[in-house]
Amino acid sequence: MASNQRDYTFRRVNPSLGKQPNIGPLPADQLIPWVVIFLCFYYIFHGIFGLDWVWTGSAIAWGCSTWWVMTARGAYRWLSMFLPTPKWGVGFARYEKFVKDMGEKNRD
Numbered sequence: 818m819a820s821n822q823r824d825y826t827f828r829r830v831n832p833s834l835g836k837q838p839n840i841g842p843l844p845a846d847q848l849i850p851w852v853v854i855f856l857c858f859y860y861i862f863h864g865i866f867g868l869d870w871v872w873t874g875s876a877i878a879w880g881c882s883t884w885w886v887m888t889a890r891g892a893y894r895w896l897s898m899f900l901p902t903p904k905w906g907v908g909f910a911r912y913e914k915f916v917k918d919m920g921e922k923n924r925d
């Protein structure tokens with residue numbers, strides 16, 4: 818073997834790095850919102866309105882699928898619309914130096 822050739826060893830890399838966690842085919846970040854949607858829709862449609870399971874299940878499926886479509890590429894894109902924008906004001910102030918120049922120090 819020549820001196821400029823080396824035996825390179827490759828590091829094993831975890832193939833799941835950089836991927837989104839899933840629970841089966843469903844994204845894991847959707848689990849908690851879907852549980853909240855399920856509980857709210859169950860209470861409203863089955864508890865208050867007294868509808869049967871077909872209508873309740875259809876409403877739950879509609880709510881979960883709507884949430885999934887709105888937040889598919891990241892919830893921040895849709896939910897960030899509800900954050901208030903900062904209120905900027907225009908102000909004027911006289912400029913003052915934090916540190917005196919060397920010439921000013923000697924005059925004092």
